[in-house]
Amino acid sequence: MQSAPPPAFPRPAVPEAILRELGRTEGGPDALALLVRDQYTRRLILLRALLDAAEAAPAAICPPHARERLRTDWALLEAAERADRAAARAVLLYPLTGPWAERCLRSLTARPHSAYRGELRLELAADLAHFGALAATAAIRARLPFTGRLTAHDGLLVLPTLGALRTGAARGDLAGVEITYHDSNLTLRQTDTAPVTVQPGPDGAWSADPRWLPVLTLPPLRAGAMSVPVDDLHPYRTAGSGLERHGLSGVSRLDDGERAAWAQSWAQVEPLLRIGGAHRPAETAALLHCLVPLSRPPGSAPTGEGAAHCSGTRREAFGAVLSSQPATPAFLASTLVHELQHTKLAALAALAPMHHEDATPRHFAPWRSDPRPFDGLLQGAYSHLALADYWQRFALGAERLSHRDHAWAEHARCREQVGAVLPVLAGSGELTPEGRVLVNEMIAVYHRLADSPPPAGHLARAGAYVRTARMIWRQRNGT
Numbered sequence: 001m002q003s004a005p006p007p008a009f010p011r012p013a014v015p016e017a018i019l020r021e022l023g024r025t026e027g028g029p030d031a032l033a034l035l036v037r038d039q040y041t042r043r044l045i046l047l048r049a050l051l052d053a054a055e056a057a058p059a060a061i062c063p064p065h066a067r068e069r070l071r072t073d074w075a076l077l078e079a080a081e082r083a084d085r086a087a088a089r090a091v092l093l094y095p096l097t098g099p100w101a102e103r104c105l106r107s108l109t110a111r112p113h114s115a116y117r118g119e120l121r122l123e124l125a126a127d128l129a130h131f132g133a134l135a136a137t138a139a140i141r142a143r144l145p146f147t148g149r150l151t152a153h154d155g156l157l158v159l160p161t162l163g164a165l166r167t168g169a170a171r172g173d174l175a176g177v178e179i180t181y182h183d184s185n186l187t188l189r190q191t192d193t194a195p196v197t198v199q200p201g202p203d204g205a206w207s208a209d210p211r212w213l214p215v216l217t218l219p220p221l222r223a224g225a226m227s228v229p230v231d232d233l234h235p236y237r238t239a240g241s242g243l244e245r246h247g248l249s250g251v252s253r254l255d256d257g258e259r260a261a262w263a264q265s266w267a268q269v270e271p272l273l274r275i276g277g278a279h280r281p282a283e284t285a286a287l288l289h290c291l292v293p294l295s296r297p298p299g300s301a302p303t304g305e306g307a308a309h310c311s312g313t314r315r316e317a318f319g320a321v322l323s324s325q326p327a328t329p330a331f332l333a334s335t336l337v338h339e340l341q342h343t344k345l346a347a348l349a350a351l352a353p354m355h356h357e358d359a360t361p362r363h364f365a366p367w368r369s370d371p372r373p374f375d376g377l378l379q380g381a382y383s384h385l386a387l388a389d390y391w392q393r394f395a396l397g398a399e400r401l402s403h404r405d406h407a408w409a410e411h412a413r414c415r416e417q418v419g420a421v422l423p424v425l426a427g428s429g430e431l432t433p434e435g436r437v438l439v440n441e442m443i444a445v446y447h448r449l450a451d452s453p454p455p456a457g458h459l460a461r462a463g464a465y466v467r468t469a470r471m472i473w474r475q476r477n478g479t
Helices: 016-023 029-056 064-083 085-092 097-109 119-141 256-267 269-275 279-287 329-351 374-397 401-426 433-449 456-477
Strands: 146-153 156-159 163-166 174-182 185-189 196-201 204-206 212-214 216-218 228-230 290-294 320-324
Touching: 016 029, 016 329, 016 433, 029 064, 029 085, 029 097, 029 279, 029 329, 064 085, 064 119, 064 146, 085 119, 097 119, 119 146, 119 156, 119 174, 204 212, 216 256, 228 256, 256 269, 256 290, 256 329, 269 279, 269 329, 269 374, 279 329, 320 329, 329 374, 374 401, 374 433, 401 433, 401 456
Parallel strands: 228 290, 290 320
Antiparallel strands: 146 156, 146 174, 156 163, 163 212, 174 185, 185 196, 196 204, 216 228
C-alpha cells in the first residue's frame, strides 16, 4: 500500500511588512494573528484528512464500529463549534492535538495492511479513541450538554486541558467510561465503581475525588490572553518527539512542590519579558498555549540552570514549549523568548518557504556539537538573535550589577554565535525571496546590536568561546 500524500495546504502570501517584522524576531498583532490563523486552518485540514483516511482504510485496520464512532465524535465536535466557536477552536488548536492527529494519520496511511497485528492494532484503536475525548472536551468548553462513552488507555482517561480520570486499569488495557455533562456538572462513571463528579471551569476542572487528576493551569499572561496549562497528563505530549535519543523524557506527574515552583516563576515572568521589549510578552500571550514539563537532563544538578536545563518545541505542536523546570523566573523568561522564535519561524516557513537547501547536516553551529542542516542553522540563528536582543535590553535596564553582568555575558555569547553563522545563511543561493528578506532583516538587527556593545571583557570571552567551539567541532567532525 502506498502512503497517502500529505494534505494540500493553501499558501497565502505573507505581506512584506509582516515578513520584515518577523525577520527582526518581532511581530505585531497582525503578524501573530496571521500565524495563528494559518495554523488553525491547517489543524482543521489535518483532522479532516484523518477522518477521510479512516473512512478509506480497510476494515482490518479501521473496523466499521471504529469508523462509526469517529463519525459520532465528529458530530459532537461540530455541535460544540456551533454552540461556542471560540471554545471549540481552543480545543482544536491546543498544541498537543497536533502530534496525536499526525500519529493517527501516519498509522492509517503509512504502514502496509499486513503490519496491523496485535499491539499495533491495539495502539491504533487507542489513538483513534482519543478523538472522543477531544470532542467531549470541546463540548464541555462550549457548555453543550451531552452523554456518551469514552475509552481510557493505560489507566487514564485524559480530557485535554481539563484533567484525567484514573481508572485503575492495567497498562495497555482499554476501559470504557460513561460521560455525562449537564447543568455545568461533569460525571464520569465506570462499571461497578462509584461515579466521579467534576466541576469544569475556564481554567481547568476540579473534583474532591482523588481519582480525578487536574491539570495545573497558569493564569493569563495579560488581559484577554488564554490561560496556560502545564500539561503533565496528555498521552501525546512527548510521543514521537525523539526526546529519548537525548536521554530526556516528560515528567510523569508534577508533585506539589514542582507545581508551586512553576506557578511562582510564572507569576513573575511578565515584567521580565517586558524588559526585553513590549513585543516579548505580547508574542508569549499570543503564541504560548501550553507548557510540557520535562525531566531534568541526566546527571544535572537540582538548580535548573545551564546544563541542568533543557527545552524545545515541536513543529507539529504549534504553541507548545517543552521545558524542564527553570530555576528562576528570569531563566523561564529567556526560555520562552528562545523557544517561541522557533514557533514563529516554523509557522512562517509553513506559509512561505524560506529556502530550498537540502537536509544534509554539514554546517557548524556554535550552540551544537553536531553538524546542522541549513534549516536547523537558520532556526538556531533566529532564536539566538532574539536572545541577543533580549539580553542586551535586559542589561541596559538592569539596576543590580550582578544582573547586568549576567545579561551582558549572555548577550555577548549569543551575538557572537549568530555572527559566526550569518555569512553561511546570507551566502546561500537557495534562499527564496521571502528567505532573503528574512535573513537581511536578521543581519540588520545583528548590526544594530553593535550600537550598544557590552563591556570589552565579555566580548573577548564570547569570541574565545565561539573560536573554541569551532575548533572542537572541526576535530570532532573531521572538517
